[in-house]
Amino acid sequence: AQSVTQLDSQVPVFEEAPVELRCNYSSSVSVYLFWYVQYPNQGLQLLLKYLSGSTLVKGINGFEAEFNKSQTSFHLRKPSVHISDTAEYFCAVSVLNTDKLIFGTGTRLQVFP
Amino acid sequence: DGGITQSPKYLFRKEGQNVTLSCEQNLNHDAMYWYRQDPGQGLRLIYYSQIVNDFQKGDIAEGYSVSREKKESFPLTVTSAQKNPTAFYLCASSDGTGGSTEAFFGQGTRLTVV
Numbered sequence: 001a002q003s004v005t006q007l008d009s010q011v012p013v014f015e016e017a018p019v020e021l022r023c024n025y026s027s028s029v030s031v032y033l034f035w036y037v038q039y040p041n042q043g044l045q046l047l048l049k050y051l052s053g054s055t056l057v058k059g060i061n062g063f064e065a066e067f068n069k070s071q072t073s074f075h076l077r078k079p080s081v082h083i084s085d086t087a088e089y090f091c092a093v094s095v096l097n098t099d100k101l102i103f104g105t106g107t108r109l110q111v112f113p
Numbered sequence: 114d115g116g117i118t119q120s121p122k123y124l125f126r127k128e129g130q131n132v133t134l135s136c137e138q139n140l141n142h143d144a145m146y147w148y149r150q151d152p153g154q155g156l157r158l159i160y161y162s163q164i165v166n167d168f169q170k171g172d173i174a175e176g177y178s179v180s181r182e183k184k185e186s187f188p189l190t191v192t193s194a195q196k197n198p199t200a201f202y203l204c205a206s207s208d209g210t211g212g213s214t215e216a217f218f219g220q221g222t223r224l225t226v227v
Contacts, residue, residue, distance in 0.1 A: 009153065032213050043117075043203055043218030044156075051213050090155060094212030099144040099163045100171075101207070101216055105155035 002027040004104035012110045021076040021107045023091030031093040033074040038088045086111045119219035134189045134222045136204035143209030145187035150201040
């Protein structure tokens with residue numbers, strides 16, 4: 001079975017500061033990795049994904065994530081956050097050659113002026 | 114406009130009643146999903162379907178049922194057997210290429226049992 005752990009339920013940060021949202025996963029088989037963002041009362045939208053190749057992945061809105069196979073992690077980072085980045089962020093895994101998509105519990109990013 | 118439509122946006126149900134949540138997509142996607150979202154618990158997979166007339170249970174399928182008679186439609190029925198149905202329900206779809214592509218989400222249905 002697969003699981004996704006997001007270690008921080010809430011991350012408060014001041015505007016223009018850097019941020020890292022942590023994600024660890026567990027799987028006995030190879031997976032694809034994703035980060036999604038959810039604004040209040042909305043569905044989710046894709047920020048970025050890792051399928052293969054370079055372990056540093058760049059996404060939309062200035063976000064990036066690094067895949068670390070040995071630590072089974074896929075942490076999301078942004079060097080300078082904006083107020084508009086306030087949202088809930090979800091890490092997800094998809095098992096190779098299936099369509100099963102599993103999400104973590106989410107991290108609420110709160111950006112203060 | 115291509116996308117996923119969930120209806121209704123808000124739904125109230127009396128205890129003991131079954132209720133069906135609608136999910137329609139015009140993206141020509143093969144795979145469709147239902148998730149339940151509760152505060153602090155993230156998205157939990159209820160059911161998913163990789164192809165018409167086939168679906169698999171997710172992690173919390175008890176008390177729910179689905180059908181996939183048409184490619185564009187994946188309705189979810191919350192039965193009276195579901196002990197705690199009040200939640201935000203999200204439907205999603207993807208093009209079903211073995212899990213490597215983006216899932217697109219609807220705007221959700223908030224179900225409240227009264």
